[in-house]
Amino acid sequence: MVDHRPAVVGADGSAWSLQARPSTAPSRRRHTERPEPAGNGPGGVYVGLRRPGDRETVDVNGAEGCRAARERARAELASCLRDVRAVVLDTDGVLVDSARLHAAAWKDAFDACLRAHPPDDPAQRRPFDAGEDYRRYVDGKSRLDGALAFLDSRGLRLPEGGAGEEPGVGSVRAVAAEKERRFVARLRASGARTWPGTVRLLRGLHAAAIPCAAVSASRHARELLAKADLTELFRTVVDGQDAARLGLRGKPDPALFLEAARRLEVAAAEVAVVEDALAGVEAGRRGGFGLVVGVDRTATPESARDLREHGADVVVGDLGELLNAVPGSAEG
Numbered sequence: 178m179v180d181h182r183p184a185v186v187g188a189d190g191s192a193w194s195l196q197a198r199p200s201t202a203p204s205r206r207r208h209t210e211r212p213e214p215a216g217n218g219p220g221g222v223y224v225g226l227r228r229p230g231d232r233e234t235v236d237v238n239g240a241e242g243c244r245a246a247r248e249r250a251r252a253e254l255a256s257c258l259r260d261v262r263a264v265v266l267d268t269d270g271v272l273v274d275s276a277r278l279h280a281a282a283w284k285d286a287f288d289a290c291l292r293a294h295p296p297d298d299p300a301q302r303r304p305f306d307a308g309e310d311y312r313r314y315v316d317g318k319s320r321l322d323g324a325l326a327f328l329d330s331r332g333l334r335l336p337e338g339g340a341g342e343e344p345g346v347g348s349v350r351a352v353a354a355e356k357e358r359r360f361v362a363r364l365r366a367s368g369a370r371t372w373p374g375t376v377r378l379l380r381g382l383h384a385a386a387i388p389c390a391a392v393s394a395s396r397h398a399r400e401l402l403a404k405a406d407l408t409e410l411f412r413t414v415v416d417g418q419d420a421a422r423l424g425l426r427g428k429p430d431p432a433l434f435l436e437a438a439r440r441l442e443v444a445a446a447e448v449a450v451v452e453d454a455l456a457g458v459e460a461g462r463r464g465g466f467g468l469v470v471g472v473d474r475t476a477t478p479e480s481a482r483d484l485r486e487h488g489a490d491v492v493v494g495d496l497g498e499l500l501n502a503v504p505g506s507a508e509g
C-alpha cells in the first residue's frame with residue numbers, strides 16, 4: 178500500500194514521516210514533543226508547514242504552530258508592512274475595479290451639465306476628462322464634494338439644491354444625483370472586478386492575522402465587495418452609509434479611516450492606510466497613520482509624484498508589490 182501521509186523534514190534536512198517519531202535525535206525533537214492528539218493513533222493528525230526549498234517543517238497544530246504560521250506569513254509581506262497591526266484599505270480603485278465606473282458616470286453627468294451651462298471662458302467648455310479631472314477633483318470624495326470641486330474648477334456656480342434632488346443639471350445636488358443614477362446602471366450592467374494582486378495581499382494579511390477594514394465614501398461599497406467576493410476578508414466596512422449615519426466628514430478629512438481604526442481597536446500610528454486617491458492619501462497623512470501607501474494604477478508622469486506630495490510614504494502600481502518584495506523595494 179502506498180503511504181500518502183505527508184513527509185516531514187527535520188532540521189537536518191532528513192525526510193521522515195509523521196508516523197515515525199524518533200525520540201533520540203535532538204534536531205527532530207521539536208516534532209515529537211507535542212502531546213499526541215487523543216484518538217488519532219500514532220503520529221496524530223499533525224499537518225506540516227513547509228515551502229519549497231525549506232529545510233525545516235513546522236507543524237501548525239496548537240498555539241506554537243499557529244504563531245509560526247503567522248510569522249511566516251508576516252515575513253512574506255513587504256518590509257514596510259511587517260510592523261503594522263492593522264490595515265485600512267480604500268475600496269474603489271484599490272480593492273474593486275470600480276473607479277472606471279465612477280469616472281464614466283461622472284463624465285455622463287458633467288458633460289450634460291457643461292452642455293446645459295457652457296462656461297463663459299471657451300477654454301473651460303471642454304468635456305470632463307475621465308482620467309485627469311476624475312483624479313484631481315472627484316476621486317475619493319463624497320458625491321457632493323466631488324461635484325462642487327469639478328464645477329468650481331470650470332467656473333460654474335450652480336445653486337446647491339435641496340436634499341432629495343432629482344437627477345439633472347439644474348443644481349449641484351442634481352448633477353450628483355445624475356451621477357448616482359448613471360453609476361448604479363453601469364454597476365448593475367457590468368458587476369465588479371478585483372485584481373489578483375489585491376486578493377493575494379488580502380490573503381497574506383489574513384494569514385498573518387493582521388485585521389483589515391474596507392473604507393469608502395460610496396454607499397455602494399458593501400455591494401461592490403460582495404460582487405467581488407471579498408467581504409469575508411474584512412473585519413469591518415466603513416462606507417458612505419456609515420458616514421451619513423455617524424456624521425463623518427469625507428476625505429481629505431480622516432474621519433472615515435479613524436472610524437475604521439477605532440473598530441479594529443488599533444491606534445492610527447500602528448495602522449497602514451492603502452489609498453489611490455489624492456484626497457485619500459491626504460486623509461491618511463492628516464490622521465497620523467503609521468504608513469500611507471499610495472496606489473498608482475494610472476502610471477502617468479505626475480500621478481506617483483502627486484500621491485507622494487499629498488502624503489503617501491510608499492507608492493505601488495499594484496497591491497501584489499506589497500508581498501514577496503525584495504527588502505526595501507516597496508519603500509518610498
Ligand SMILES: [Mg+2]
Pocket residue numbers: 267268269270271276316317452453454457
Ligand atoms: Mg479610491
